[in-house]
Amino acid sequence: MTILIIAEHDNQTIRSATLSAVAAAAQLSNAGAGDIHVLIAGSDAARVADEAAKIAGVGNVLLADATHFSDGLAENIAAQVLAIAHDYSHVLAAATAYGKNIAPRIAALLDVAQISDITAVEAVDTFQRPIYAGNAIATVKSGDKLKVITVRSTSFEPVAAVGGTASVSSLVPVADCGVSRFVSRDLTKLERPELTAAQIVVSGGRGLGSVENYTNVLPPLADRLGAALGASRAAVDAGYAPNDSQVGQTGKIVAPQLYMAIxxxxxxxxxxxxxxSKVIVAINKDLEAPIFSIADYGLVGDLFDVVPELVRELAE
Incomplete structure (x- = not known):
């Protein structure tokens, strides 16, 4: 048995979520699943392959280099995985937008059941994953010969990005599927840490009342803490915050050292x-708010008084 990880990258560097997928694969390997291979499908991506070869625990890096891989179109990446899938017992990807776009295609074409968003590895064929919005944990055992899995990155501590000495092998790229084409990409330039990778997250909800309050009240606190800005779905739906800041079941999964729910x-x-999240701080004027049931620290008060006071205290 051998494990294949589909690396997420931008043809320059590997995304940190891939390191968490390698951590999950390492647990599988320790359980008897064999070596860990990493697939780099990209364009002019030799430097990414070299970076992947340094990841702790990786045994071999497979480089498929072609122009039609440059934008990570799911159809082409899935086709490349299918071309080599018979050599593997497990195919893993991070449970990001990238991984969720590719893994289901692979599972469907292989006629196997995808195991989504795993949070723990119990054995080579047995995994834990959250259900019912995280209120219960299901233990899933798969009898499929090849298991297609997405990994919740916040549940696996990333392995070291350096220290490995894997070899790099070149693959013959599959042909362009020709069923989709890249049109454009609008990138958001962040002055703060990326939400899913931040050590501290400051999130606002419907209690802020307006987009003006979201943009005026939270940023000073986030700047003082060096935090990323997040939002609840209610705040996003109300137009207070952009979609890419949404935290939750239908948004981004985060597990920072400190999460402030305001x-x-x-x-x-x-x-x-x-x-x-390691430490959860909740600020809400409603003593009965459900957020207090999981908060490590709760402050009942008017956020428009409390948050500016926190900023002043941090400035001293």
């Missing part, structure tokens, strides 16, 4: 995306 009531969909 004006967030604590719907189960939101809790599913942040309850694994």
């Amino acid at each position: 004006g967030i009531s604590g719907a189960i969909q939101h809790l599913a995306g942040m309850k694994d």
Whole structure:
């Protein structure tokens, strides 16, 4: 048995979520699943392959280099995986937008059941994953010969990005599927840490009341803490915050060292995306808000008084 990891990258560097997928693969390997291989499908991506070869625990890096891989179109990446899938017992990808776009295609074409968003490895064929918005954990055992898995990155501590000495092998790239084409990409330039990788997250909810309050009240606190800015779905739906800042079951899953929930009531969909945070601080004027049930520290008060006071205290 050998494990294949589909690396997420931008043809320059590997995304940190891939290191968490390698951590999950390392647990599989320790359970008897064999060596860990990493697939780099990209364009002019030799430097990414060299970077992958340094990841701790990786035994071999497979480089498929072609122009039609440059933008990570799911159809082409899936076709490349299918061309070599018969050599593997497990195919892993991070449970990011990238991995969720590719893995289901592979599972469907192989006629196997995908095991999504795993949070723990019990054996080579047995995994844990959250269900019911994270309120229950299901133990899933798969009898499929080849298992296609997505990995919740916040549940696996990333392996070291250096220290490995894997070999790099070149693959013959599959042909362009020709069923989709890249049109354009609008990139958001962040002045703060990326939400899913930040050590501190400051999130606002419907209690902020307006987009003006979101943009005026939270940023000073986030700047003082060096934090990323997040939001509840209610805040995003109300237009207070952009879609890419949404934390929750239908947004991004985060597990920072410190999560500050400001004006967030604590719907189960939101809790599913942040309850694994190491320390949770909640600020809400409603003593009965569900967020207080999981908060390590709770402050009942008007956020428009409390947050500016926190900023002043941090400035001293």
